[in-house]
Amino acid sequence: EAGVAQSPRYKIIEKRQSVAFWCNPISGHATLYWYQQILGQGPKLLIQFQNNGVVDDSQLPKDRFSAERLKGVDSTLKIQPAKLEDSAVYLCASSSGTAAYEQYFGPGTRLTVT
Amino acid sequence: AQKVTQAQTEISVVEKEDVTLDCVYETRDTTYYLFWYKQPPSGELVFLIRRNSFDEQNEISGRYSWNFQKSTSSFNFTITASQVVDSAVYFCALSGNTGNQFYFGTGTSLTVIP
Numbered sequence: 001e002a003g004v005a006q007s008p009r010y011k012i013i014e015k016r017q018s019v020a021f022w023c024n025p026i027s028g029h030a031t032l033y034w035y036q037q038i039l040g041q042g043p044k045l046l047i048q049f050q051n052n053g054v055v056d057d058s059q060l061p062k063d064r065f066s067a068e069r070l071k072g073v074d075s076t077l078k079i080q081p082a083k084l085e086d087s088a089v090y091l092c093a094s095s096s097g098t099a100a101y102e103q104y105f106g107p108g109t110r111l112t113v114t
Numbered sequence: 115a116q117k118v119t120q121a122q123t124e125i126s127v128v129e130k131e132d133v134t135l136d137c138v139y140e141t142r143d144t145t146y147y148l149f150w151y152k153q154p155p156s157g158e159l160v161f162l163i164r165r166n167s168f169d170e171q172n173e174i175s176g177r178y179s180w181n182f183q184k185s186t187s188s189f190n191f192t193i194t195a196s197q198v199v200d201s202a203v204y205f206c207a208l209s210g211n212t213g214n215q216f217y218f219g220t221g222t223s224l225t226v227i228p
Contacts, residue, residue, distance in 0.1 A: 042218030105159040
């Protein structure tokens with residue numbers, strides 16, 4: 001069974017530029033999560049989708065971050081414009097149910113904003 | 115409020131020693147779920163265990179064991195006879211009864227010295 005796929009693996013951009021990350025969850029998993037992991041910290045949940053609907057986005061900085069999950073499968077997370085403090089690893093995870101179920105994580109996208 | 119505290123930032127042990135990673139949680143939910151994840155140097159988070167709040171039975175899986183005590187709001191993780199491959203960052207996490215929020219602790223970095 002294929003795992004969670006993410007691309008790109010690395011991205012370097014200048015502040016005020018835009019960037020987008022893509023995630024393809026495990027086939028059949030209804031729930032998809034985006035996390036931000038700053039170096040030395042635990043992952044912070046940004047947004048949770050159930051199929052193509054948003055379940056929780058309370059920690060998503062909506063003035064610059066947006067995410068969508070069209071057709072309830074793959075998802076895109078966008079940052080526009082990026083700030084220096086957005087430098088982090090962006091992790092995508094999926095699960096067969098709610099956050100009460102185990103999540104399977106992708107390899108992450110390491111973003112550096114200069 | 116939901117919170118997970120991992121007071122141990124870094125631990126070093128010599129191979130074959132036993133080591134316990136502490137996790138203390140806070141929640142007002144009566145139903146909740148606790149997790150442990152491993153993040154090896156490669157960066158991909160790996161699910162280790164899930165426990166629901168109604169099951170305080172300790173669990174053993176090979177060299178790994180978990181001690182869940184609701185009375186002290188703790189969910190500690192012990193590795194017996196540690197190996198170099200156990201070197202990683204270990205995260206404890208909590209999900210509340212809505213299944214819509216997921217909180218990671220700050221992680222404990224374990225180094226096993228050969």
